[in-house]
Amino acid sequence: xxxxxxxxxxxxxxxxxxxxxxxxxxxxxxxxxxxxxxxxxxxxxxxxxxxxxxxxxxxxxxxxxxxxxxxxxxxxxxxxxxxxxxxxxxxxxxxxxxxxxxxxxxxxxxxxxxxxxxxxxxxxxxxxxxxxxxxxxxxxxxxxxxxxxxxxxxxxxxxxxxxxxxxxxxxxxxxxxxxxxxxxxxxxxxxxxxxxxxxxxxxxxxxxxxxxxxxxxxxxxxxxxxxxxxxxxxxxxxxxxxxxxxxxxxxxxxxxxxxxxxxxxxxxxxxxxxxxxxxxxx
Amino acid sequence: xxxxxxxxxxxxxxxxxxxxxxxxxxxxxxxxxxxxxxxxxxxxxxxxxxxxxxxxxxxxxxxxxxxxxxxxxxxxxxxxxxxxxxxxxxxxxxxxxxxxxxxxxxxxxxxxxxxxxxxxxxxxxxxxxxxxxxxxxxxxxxxxxxxxxxxxxxxxxxxxxxxxxxxxxxxxxxxxxxxxxxxxxxxxxxxxxxxxxxxxxxxxxxxxxxxxxxxxxxxxxxxxxxxxxxxxxxxxxxxxxxxxxxxxxxxxxxxxxxxxxxxxxxxxxxxxxxxxxxxxxxxxxxxxxxxxxxxxxxxxxxxxxxxxxxxxxxxxxxxxxxxxxxxxxxxxxxxxxxxxxxxxxxxxxxxxxxxxxxxxxxxxxxxxxxxxxxxxxxxxxxxxxxxxxxxxxxxxxxxxxxxxxxxxxxxxxxxxxxxxxxxxxxxxxxxxxxxxxxxxxxxxxxxxxxxxxxxxxxxxxxxxxxxxxxxxxxxxxxxxxxxxxxxxxxxxx
Numbered sequence: 001x002x003x004x005x006x007x008x009x010x011x012x013x014x015x016x017x018x019x020x021x022x023x024x025x026x027x028x029x030x031x032x033x034x035x036x037x038x039x040x041x042x043x044x045x046x047x048x049x050x051x052x053x054x055x056x057x058x059x060x061x062x063x064x065x066x067x068x069x070x071x072x073x074x075x076x077x078x079x080x081x082x083x084x085x086x087x088x089x090x091x092x093x094x095x096x097x098x099x100x101x102x103x104x105x106x107x108x109x110x111x112x113x114x115x116x117x118x119x120x121x122x123x124x125x126x127x128x129x130x131x132x133x134x135x136x137x138x139x140x141x142x143x144x145x146x147x148x149x150x151x152x153x154x155x156x157x158x159x160x161x162x163x164x165x166x167x168x169x170x171x172x173x174x175x176x177x178x179x180x181x182x183x184x185x186x187x188x189x190x191x192x193x194x195x196x197x198x199x200x201x202x203x204x205x206x207x208x209x210x211x212x213x214x215x216x217x218x219x220x221x222x223x224x225x226x227x228x229x230x231x232x233x234x235x236x237x238x239x240x241x242x243x244x245x246x247x248x249x250x251x252x253x254x255x256x257x258x259x260x261x262x263x264x265x266x267x268x269x270x271x272x273x274x275x276x277x278x279x280x281x282x
Numbered sequence: 283x284x285x286x287x288x289x290x291x292x293x294x295x296x297x298x299x300x301x302x303x304x305x306x307x308x309x310x311x312x313x314x315x316x317x318x319x320x321x322x323x324x325x326x327x328x329x330x331x332x333x334x335x336x337x338x339x340x341x342x343x344x345x346x347x348x349x350x351x352x353x354x355x356x357x358x359x360x361x362x363x364x365x366x367x368x369x370x371x372x373x374x375x376x377x378x379x380x381x382x383x384x385x386x387x388x389x390x391x392x393x394x395x396x397x398x399x400x401x402x403x404x405x406x407x408x409x410x411x412x413x414x415x416x417x418x419x420x421x422x423x424x425x426x427x428x429x430x431x432x433x434x435x436x437x438x439x440x441x442x443x444x445x446x447x448x449x450x451x452x453x454x455x456x457x458x459x460x461x462x463x464x465x466x467x468x469x470x471x472x473x474x475x476x477x478x479x480x481x482x483x484x485x486x487x488x489x490x491x492x493x494x495x496x497x498x499x500x501x502x503x504x505x506x507x508x509x510x511x512x513x514x515x516x517x518x519x520x521x522x523x524x525x526x527x528x529x530x531x532x533x534x535x536x537x538x539x540x541x542x543x544x545x546x547x548x549x550x551x552x553x554x555x556x557x558x559x560x561x562x563x564x565x566x567x568x569x570x571x572x573x574x575x576x577x578x579x580x581x582x583x584x585x586x587x588x589x590x591x592x593x594x595x596x597x598x599x600x601x602x603x604x605x606x607x608x609x610x611x612x613x614x615x616x617x618x619x620x621x622x623x624x625x626x627x628x629x630x631x632x633x634x635x636x637x638x639x640x641x642x643x644x645x646x647x648x649x650x651x652x653x654x655x656x657x658x659x660x661x662x663x664x665x666x667x668x669x670x671x672x673x674x675x676x677x678x679x680x681x682x683x684x685x686x687x688x689x690x691x692x693x694x695x696x697x698x699x700x701x702x703x704x705x706x707x708x709x710x711x712x713x714x715x716x717x718x719x720x721x722x723x724x725x726x727x728x729x730x731x732x733x734x735x736x737x738x739x740x741x742x743x744x745x746x747x748x749x750x751x752x753x754x755x756x757x758x759x760x761x762x763x764x765x766x767x768x769x770x771x772x773x774x775x
Contacts (some may be wrong), residue, residue: 046646048578051336065524066578111341139659216586226657239503240522 008037011273018269024262035075043068043076044227052245061251064234065241070248074255075227080141081259084224085210089203092152094153097199099153100160103189104168105183122154127216134222141230144223148213152206159202163195170245197274202268208260215256231256307494308773310754312766313505313514315634316662317498318474320456323442324397325546326603327405329643329764332442333518334476336494336765339380340461341447343371343390343424344436350762352436356385356446356462357424366431366716371424376681377485379448380466387418392449394426406443408689412713417627431716434686441763464489464769467665474498478768490756502635509535509749516750516757518766521635529749540746540760541594546584546636548644548739549669551676559628561619563736567605568612569651570644576742580638583741589729590688593743594760597722601733601740610674614653627676631657632665637679637733638745644679644739670697681744685763688728691737700737717763 030264040060047067054062061070099118103111124132137143160264167173168191176186217223218232226233231252238249318330323340326524337345345355354360357371400738404410412432417425428435438444451460459467464486465478472536476496480489497514499505502522508514509529519542521528529535548570556562572586585593588601616622631641646653655677660668669675675697682690690696692709703748708731713725733740747759756770 044646044649046574046578046643048574048643051578065639066646221659225659226638227645240506241524243528244524 008273012269015269015272017265018273021262021265021267021269024258026260028078028259029082031075032078035072035079038073039069039072040108041069041072043072043157043229054247062245062247064248065245067239070251073229073234074231074251077231077234077255078253078259080224080228080230081211081214084141084145084148084214085207088148088210088214089152091145091149092156092206093199093203096153096156096158097160097192100157100162101164101187103157103161104164104191105187111161114157118154118157121150122158126271127150127220130213130217130222139222139225141224141228144214144217147217148210151213152210154204155206156199159198160195163198164191166196167191190228197271199273201267203270204263204270208263209262211256212260292457294492295502308490309495310768310771310773311513312494312496312768313508313517313520314498314766315500315505315519316478317500321459321467321470321476322447322455323445324393324447325403325405325456332764333766335459335461335463335467336442336445336763337463337767338465338478339459339463339467339767340442340447341463342439342441342445343373344438344440346437346685346763346765348758348760348762348767350760355440356390360436360700364418365703367428369426369428369435370419371426373422373424374485377462378483379451379462380460380481381448383448383450385446385448385462386421387424388421389448390424390446391416391418392452393446394444396447396452397444398450402431404443406441406684408693409438409441409444414585430714432713432723433716433718437686440766463516465494465630468493487769489769491768494768494771498635499757507617511647512751516748516754518746518748518750518757518761520747520749522747523583523635523747526581526583526747526749534752536748536750536752536754538746538750538757538759540747540748540758541592542681542683542744542746542761543583543592543685543687543763544683544744544761545587545590545592546679546681546741546744547590548642548741549675549678549680550738551673551697552700552701552737553673554676556621557676558623559619560736561615562621563739564605565612565615565619566648566739567736568608568615568654569647569737571607571647572602572741574647575640579636579641580742580745583745583747585745585747586742587740589733589740590682590691590738591725591729595725597687597725597729599726599729601729604733605736609650616651616653621652625655626654626656628658629655629677629679630660630665630669630675631679632660632662636681636682638763640679640741644677649711673697677739679741681760683744683764688725688732691728698738700735702731702735705731705735733737 045068050063050067051065052063053059059069063069064073099114103114129150130144133143133147173186173190176190214223215232219236220231224230224233234252235249241248314330314333316330318334319326319328321331321335323331323335341355343355343357344352344652347353356374356377358374359372361370373387379385396402398410398413412428412430414427414429419425445461447455448460464481464484466481468477468479470476475498478494480492499508505517505521506525509517530537549559550563552558576582576584586602587593588604591598629641629645631637632674641657645657648655669678689709691700692706694701705728708724708728712721715721717723752756753774755772755774758767
């Protein structure tokens with residue numbers, strides 16, 4: 001295992017996307033982690049007198065319309081993005097992967113039901129389900145997580161089923177069945193490890209999408225609520241201030257773009273590294 | 283930055299002639315933030331109703347003009363009896379409703395009786411509370427008898443809630459308003475606009491505009507774009523105060539910062555612990571920094587208030603220093619009330635930026651003295667349902683834009699649940715007083731009483747951010763009543 005890991009690592013270092021994307025992603029996660037224990041200024045501290053300040057040594061990126069420090073807001077917004085993305089993607093993996101695995105293992109009518117239910121859920125974009133959920137339960141970070149999570153379930157269920165079906169046809173599975181292993185045990189011991197690389201790549205991509213979706217929902221006022229900082233909310237607030245203080249829209253926008261770019265590069269790189277066959281085909 | 287704005291302004295200036303041709307036919311596109319729920323001003327509290335139909339479609343016996351003064355409208359003149367209890371209105375004899383029927387004393391009696399009836403849905407029944415009876419004396423005269431002299435009765439009759447409606451058409455006014463004004467209702471495209479056209483048979487000086495459209499644009503950013511693109515010619519109450527600088531720098535636009543009757547307050551649920559304790563409310567009053575709220579939420583536009591009264595009113599008393607900003611004092615008061623460790627509460631914020639932005643600032647200010655506020659943004663419908671009607675709130679921020687509405691504090695069932703016999707006594711005294719000087723003295727006492735009791739957090743008087751095309755003339759600078767009076771509006775040639 002460790003040998004395989006070292007191999008992947010060596011190949012990864014040769015892949016430019018993997019390295020650049022990885023660095024950006026690491027930076028983003030590190031900033032978020034740092035924000036948990038320290039930000040240059042408290043994010044909830046409103047000092048109207050120092051609003052709309054430009055870039056200075058005291059405020060590296062200036063201050064917003066309430067005099068809050070923009071660096072602190074961006075860092076705290078990163079925490080929010082990571083938290084929402086982890087939980088939402090976790091929800092998708094936690095429910096979607098077992099569903100897909102069951103469908104692949106049992107097939108028949110259960111497969112049909114699960115996959116048609118999947119199609120049904122897939123028909124609702126994250127935004128639409130979020131609007132629905134907020135109409136029922138009111139806006140908030142939790143509800144946006146649920147909405148994005150629900151959107152993620154069919155993505156993982158489908159991917160898992162498709163990948164698992166291919167593995168189920170392989171000879172070593174037949175051997176395992178002959179040895180008396182049940183479908184649950186085979187799924188856990190043989191199927192999942194063999195499709196893990198596909199899942200990991202998809203997780204990084206969904207992670208980026210979840211960050212985008214969260215920003216979109218907060219931008220529309222359906223996601224994270226004040227005073228909790230969020231990149232999408234910062235963009236929303238900056239919208240009418242574009243002529244007065246364009247930097248308030250530029251920095252959060254840049255943060256979102258950079259993070260998503262980083263995650264996508266990382267995901268692409270990871271796919272190339274984990275699945276050399278795909279790379280050759282490309 | 284400034285140079286960029288100037289450059290954009292110069293680029294944009296090149297587009298003017300093109301737009302003017304399109305707008306020069308005597309048509310005005312008026313922007314509004316909120317869409318009215320319906321168009322009957324005698325059956326709803328929403329300011330947006332009056333902002334479309336007041337003076338344009340509907341008129342009352344009297345009308346309030348741009349300076350807040352009472353002017354004759356459907357009543358050409360009136361006499362008040364010695365004891366101040368009997369009003370005799372002489373009606374104009376040349377007034378027709380938009381459906382062609384004549385307006386006479388029967389319609390006036392119908393309108394008033396409809397408003398004061400048991401089952402009346404009028405949102406401002408208090409306006410008519412003093413009326414004992416209404417009678418006609420021929421088709422041209424209406425006599426209103428009051429229970430007691432009421433100083434501001436003629437002003438009350440000028441409200442949108444007191445307009446005269448036709449007996450035949452009253453029931454349909456919500457969807458198809460039929461009034462006597464210089465504009466007729468043409469159509470209402472729900473979610474988008476209300477169109478009015480010139481009334482050819484108007485009794486008075488005809489409107490200068492041929493047509494007018496009220497467009498509803500709730501999003502501040504969209505409002506900026508609509509103004510910039512010329513899709514909207516005027517916004518009497520622009521939703522984004524931060525854009526004023528940008529419009530001021532642009533010669534295409536006139537920017538007018540006027541006064542409104544909007545006392546913006548941190549409404550406090552006086553009936554719910556811990557806010558039923560006056561010391562808690564005083565602590566909040568000591569912790570609020572009005573300047574920061576006005577600067578942060580309204581970009582400096584707004585006048586601090588210390589009680590529920592408009593600063594431009596002659597009877598105004600400056601009570602902003604009644605509870606000066608003093609965090610130590612605030613903490614001491616909280617400790618005295620048994621909340622040394624502070625407490626948690628919620629603040630429900632309706633959509634306008636004064637509430638959403640102001641609420642964030644208030645929350646951060648109250649956090650300084652240990653009050654931890656959870657911010658709950660709500661839509662207007664929810665706000666009306668939960669806070670206004672259901673009294674289900676701790677704190678909320680709202681602007682009370684009705685003129686001279688200090689009387690709401692004497693209403694037992696009003697949403698901030700304030701009960702004070704002393705204050706109700708003052709209101710009774712005010713209602714009975716006709717002498718102007720004496721009335722002002724009572725108003726001053728009433729303001730002080732509210733400030734002393736720290737009923738609500740009194741924040742600031744809402745400014746009216748008017749932006750309109752520099753060629754549009756005749757719009758109101760101030761808002762003495764909720765209205766977008768277009769009777770005098772024209773395009774400069």
